[in-house]
Amino acid sequence: MMKHDLKYILAIVIVLFASCNTNQKKETAQQQQNTLVFSQGEKIKNDNFTGTAYLKTLIDADSLNSISVGNVTFEPGARSRWHSHPAGQILLVIDGVGYYQEKGKFKKILHKGDAIKCPPNTPHWHGASADTAFVQVAITGREKGETVWLNVVTDEEYNASGRN
Numbered sequence: 001m002m003k004h005d006l007k008y009i010l011a012i013v014i015v016l017f018a019s020c021n022t023n024q025k026k027e028t029a030q031q032q033q034n035t036l037v038f039s040q041g042e043k044i045k046n047d048n049f050t051g052t053a054y055l056k057t058l059i060d061a062d063s064l065n066s067i068s069v070g071n072v073t074f075e076p077g078a079r080s081r082w083h084s085h086p087a088g089q090i091l092l093v094i095d096g097v098g099y100y101q102e103k104g105k106f107k108k109i110l111h112k113g114d115a116i117k118c119p120p121n122t123p124h125w126h127g128a129s130a131d132t133a134f135v136q137v138a139i140t141g142r143e144k145g146e147t148v149w150l151n152v153v154t155d156e157e158y159n160a161s162g163r164n
């Protein structure tokens, strides 16, 4: 009888241990999901952005490589001014929900995993959605000159309905 009980208790202990172990693995995977690849960097202090945004420069353009790469984090509601890039830009959405709009087109709603190609000399803006922060990696051609900054994105423009 005693032996039987011990086997039973041992079986329960093994099941509990295995289940704890599984939970631990799940937590670790979840933590990895929540950990972003690039750091947030410094708060952007110029007036090219409305609201709070952060920039971590990953790659500066130089004489051998004319493309710069930066990780930009927008707090909910934060966005760039309207602007254009003489050599265009590619945006890779790293996390959250954001917006991208080209002049004369509908605002696009962006989600983690989306990639956007912004044509050269095309006025546009990008930023976070109203409720969710947004993290993007911006890959910008610099060989034809610096970004041209335009008007502030008004609340009316920002709040206009978007498309997925």
Ligand code: MN
Binding pocket: 083, 085, 089, 118, 124, 125, 126
């Ligand atoms: Mn841009």
